[in-house]
Amino acid sequence: MIVDSLMTTRVVTVHLDDKLTKLQEIFINTRFHHVLVAENGRLRGVITDRDFFKAVSPYIGTPAETTHDTATINKKAHQVMSRNPVTIKAGSNIREAVSLIYQHGVTCLPILNDEDKIAGILTWRDVFRGLEARYNKPAAPEQKD
Numbered sequence: 001m002i003v004d005s006l007m008t009t010r011v012v013t014v015h016l017d018d019k020l021t022k023l024q025e026i027f028i029n030t031r032f033h034h035v036l037v038a039e040n041g042r043l044r045g046v047i048t049d050r051d052f053f054k055a056v057s058p059y060i061g062t063p064a065e066t067t068h069d070t071a072t073i074n075k076k077a078h079q080v081m082s083r084n085p086v087t088i089k090a091g092s093n094i095r096e097a098v099s100l101i102y103q104h105g106v107t108c109l110p111i112l113n114d115e116d117k118i119a120g121i122l123t124w125r126d127v128f129r130g131l132e133a134r135y136n137k138p139a140a141p142e143q144k145d
Contacts, residue, residue: 001093001094001130001134002091002092002093002094003088003090003091003092003093003094003097003109003111003120003122004090004091004111004119004120005094005130006094006122006126006127006129006130007090007111007119007120007121007122007126008120008121008122008123008126009119009120011036011110011118011120011121012026012030012032012035012036013035013036013037013038013118014026014035014036014037014038014047014077015037015038015039015077016037016039016044016045016076016077016078017076017077017078018076018077019073019074019075019076019077020052020055020056020072020073020074020075020076020077020080021073021074022077023035023047023052023077024052024056024073027049027052032049033048033049033107033108033123034046034047034048034049034107034108034121034123035047035048035077036110036118036121037077037078037081038118041117041118042116042117042118043085043087043110043112043116043118044078044081044083045077045078045081045082045083045084045085046081046082046085046108046110047077047080047081047082048082048107048108051080051081051082052080054080055072055075055079055080056072056073056075057069057072057073060072060073085106085110086100086104086106086109087109087110087111087112088100088109088110088111088112088122089111089112089113089114090111090112090113090114090119090120094127094130097109097122097127098127101124101127107123107124108121108122108123108124109121109122109123
């Protein structure tokens, strides 16, 4: 099985200088947990929903919000992204992908094409979904002789 068969091709990207307010909209309004930071179609970093929530004050939008809290949501993507993310090439074996996820303790792998541009993303959820689909197929009916 290759990563292309399990990866998500509908990838959400932001630019290096996009404010975290843009990521807030993405994480609140979609079911995505990973956003890729790109420049000219090339991967520059990854921001997870956990990275976002660690970087932003929990007081945003509450009566307790201060100017310091507001400053956290005005940070830029490049300030909170994980740089030099672990990646894998399109066409790679899923076993290699699982090994990379496990070895590096990451929750996603950006998939790059031969030109090193973003082709998709593979998350641990995609891997489990693929395994579930593969191993939970109804058994073929027995043939009678």
